[in-house]
Structure formats: C-alpha cells, structure tokens
Amino acid sequence: MTAGKKTKRVLVLYYSQSGQLKKVLDKFVAPLEKCGGIECDCRAIKPVISYPYPWSFYSFFNIFPEAVYLDGCEVEALDIKGEYDLIILGYTVWFLSPSIPITGFLKSAEAKRLFAGKPVVTVIACRDMWLIAQEKMKSLLENTGAHLRDNVVLTDQGKSLYTFITTPRWMLTGKKNAFWFFPKAGVADEVIAAASRFGKRLCSALRNDDEQKNGPMLRNMGAVNVNGKLIATERIAHRSFLIWSRLIKKAGPPNSRRRNVIITIYAIFLLTLVLTVVPLNMIIRKIIYPLRKQAIDETITYYEQPSGK
Numbered sequence: 313m314t315a316g317k318k319t320k321r322v323l324v325l326y327y328s329q330s331g332q333l334k335k336v337l338d339k340f341v342a343p344l345e346k347c348g349g350i351e352c353d354c355r356a357i358k359p360v361i362s363y364p365y366p367w368s369f370y371s372f373f374n375i376f377p378e379a380v381y382l383d384g385c386e387v388e389a390l391d392i393k394g395e396y397d398l399i400i401l402g403y404t405v406w407f408l409s410p411s412i413p414i415t416g417f418l419k420s421a422e423a424k425r426l427f428a429g430k431p432v433v434t435v436i437a438c439r440d441m442w443l444i445a446q447e448k449m450k451s452l453l454e455n456t457g458a459h460l461r462d463n464v465v466l467t468d469q470g471k472s473l474y475t476f477i478t479t480p481r482w483m484l485t486g487k488k489n490a491f492w493f494f495p496k497a498g499v500a501d502e503v504i505a506a507a508s509r510f511g512k513r514l515c516s517a518l519r520n521d522d523e524q525k526n527g528p529m530l531r532n533m534g535a536v537n538v539n540g541k542l543i544a545t546e547r548i549a550h551r552s553f554l555i556w557s558r559l560i561k562k563a564g565p566p567n568s569r570r571r572n573v574i575i576t577i578y579a580i581f582l583l584t585l586v587l588t589v590v591p592l593n594m595i596i597r598k599i600i601y602p603l604r605k606q607a608i609d610e611t612i613t614y615y616e617q618p619s620g621k
C-alpha cells in the first residue's frame with residue numbers, strides 16, 4: 313500500500329449453523345487478510361436463544377412464519393467500537409427470507425450505527441432459492457442507511473429436484489453424504505474454494521478506493537447465477553408463504569399444540585403441492601419459455617444486479 317495511506321477496516325459478519333457459510337467466508341476473506349494495509353474483523357451473529365441444528369420437523373416449521381414476516385430475534389451485542397470502510401455480510405436463506413438471526417441483527421440499533429452510510433457486500437450460501445430473500449435484504453439494508461454494492465451467491469450442488477431432498481435431509485439429520493443417486497448436500501468444495509477470487513478483487517478495489525465510489529466492485533466474476541426457471545416458482549411460493557404464515561401465527565405461539573396442528577396440515581399441503589403443482593408448473597414454464605423469453609431475460613438481469621453474471 314502507498315505510504316501515508318490509512319489502514320482500511322473491513323467488518324465481516326455472518327450467522328452459520330453447520331459452519332458452511334463460515335467456510336465460504338473464510339475462503340472469501342483469506343486474500344483480504346493477506347492484503348497489506350487492510351484489517352479484517354470477523355464476527356459471528358449470536359441469537360440470545362439459539363436455534364437447533366440439526367432441526368426436528370416441528371422446530372424447523374415452527375420458525376416459518378417469523379422468518380417470512382421478518383420478525384427477527386434478539387441477538388447478542390457485538391460491542392464493536394469505531395467505524396469500518398466496508399462491511400461483508402454473510403447470510404443464509406430461511407423460507408425465502410434472510411435467516412432470523414440476521415434479520416434480528418439488522419433491525420438492532422447496533423446494526424443501524426455500524427451500517428449507516430457504509431458500502432456492503434452480501435454473501436449468500438443457500439440451497440438455490442435466494443431471489444426474494446435478497447429483495448427483503450435490500451429493504452433491511454436500506455433501513456440501516458447502508459449501500460448495497462455487490463451480491464455473491466453460492467448454491468448447493470446438484471439439480472433443484474435433488475437438492476429439494478438433499479438440503480432438507482441435511483438440515484433435519486445433519487447428514488451431508490451422497491446416497492442412492494443423490495449428490496452430497498451443500499455447496500461443492502471447489503465452489504467454496506473458488507470464493508477466494510472475490511477477496512482478491514476486493515483487495516485491489518480497496519487499494520484503489522473503489523469502495524468510496526458508486527457501483528459494484530465484483531463485476532464479470534460469476535458472482536451470481538440466476539436460474540430463470542425458478543423465478544416464477546419463488547414468487548408463487550412466497551405468495552403462499554405469506555398466507556400460510558399468517559394462518560400459523562394466528563393458530564398460536566411457537567411450539568404450541570394449536571400451531572403444530574396447522575403446521576402438520578401445511579406440511580401435507582406443501583408435499584402435495586411439490587408432487588403435483590411444481591412439476592406441472594415446470595412443464596408449463598418449459599413450453600411457454602420461448603414466448604416469454606424476453607420478459608424472463610429482463611427479470612434475470614434485474615435479479616443479477618448489482619454484481620451481474
């Protein structure tokens with residue numbers, strides 16, 4: 313770094329249950345830590361009441377309405393002093409929404425103080441449905457006064473149809489291994505390792521003071537890959553999530569018998585939907601894709617922002 317330039321401070325925040333997102337951030341941040349003149353401060357967000365992992369069936373669905381409606385939860389204070397030049401925020405997706413601890417943190421007074429006016433890079437590691445969650449993230453960040461500069465997304469290996477089984481199996485049992493014809497659960501090791509390229513680019517961006525300008529710093533790096541076939545599915549699913557969440561909330565508080573009854577009905581409804589409407593929807597989308605290609609391509613470009621493909 314040029315003599316006389318002040319050390320830049322980067323804050324890395326995350327909430328990870330199995331440690332996968334933490335692994336992604338470790339690879340992402342490693343080149344930044346080696347980059348002269350840059351200081352990284354890596355902190356985990358900790359909910360006051362921890363969430364289980366692996367999850368039981370009912371604990372998994374009990375948090376569904378609170379996740380969808382962005383209620384958040386109480387989180388431990390980070391007690392961070394001073395300011396940062398850049399914030400890297402790692403989050404996972406829970407029911408098409410940022411995970412509850414991340415939402416809870418972003419709604420806290422501490423987040424507002426740390427994020428106001430700061431450039432933020434979001435890093436997501438999830439199954440493969442993150443579009444609506446990132447829309448919600450944009451509004452949470454806007455409420456803190458932060459500027460979203462880039463978004464990097466790593467998704468689980470294997471086709472959507474397979475991860476629909478492998479990811480919940482992992483969440484409910486803790487097992488990630490490949491079985492039958494299903495691939496291993498989670499993001500592929502080589503994809504995680506390749507996340508270091510973003511840290512390298514951020515190192516040169518910070519040296520050029522690019523974080524003080526407008527616009528993305530991680531363009532043309534394959535930061536995101538929007539699956540056009542999942543856009544409609546996510547939008548429809550989210551609409552139904554809003555309705556069911558309201559019903560489940562009305563039924564009773566978390567873990568009450570009444571809430572669990574509605575959750576059981578919802579789970580049966582969801583399974584029926586996945587086995588009938590989802591495949592039918594996929595076939596219809598495939599047929600009408602050529603007719604709607606332009607509109608779908610425009611929507612893909614929208615969701616790819618700010619970093620692009």
Ligand SMILES: Cc1cc2nc3c(=O)[nH]c(=O)nc-3n(C[C@H](O)[C@H](O)[C@H](O)COP(=O)(O)O)c2cc1C
Nearest residue numbers: 328329330332333404405406407408438439440441
């Ligand atoms: C309650 C719950 C809901 C989830 N919902 C989604 C989802 O809507 N979309 C998605 O792509 N992944 C979803 N996932 C997977 C997570 O985004 C993430 O990949 C997984 O929790 C592993 O992250 P971690 O172990 O680093 O915390 C969900 C996971 C949990 C526990």
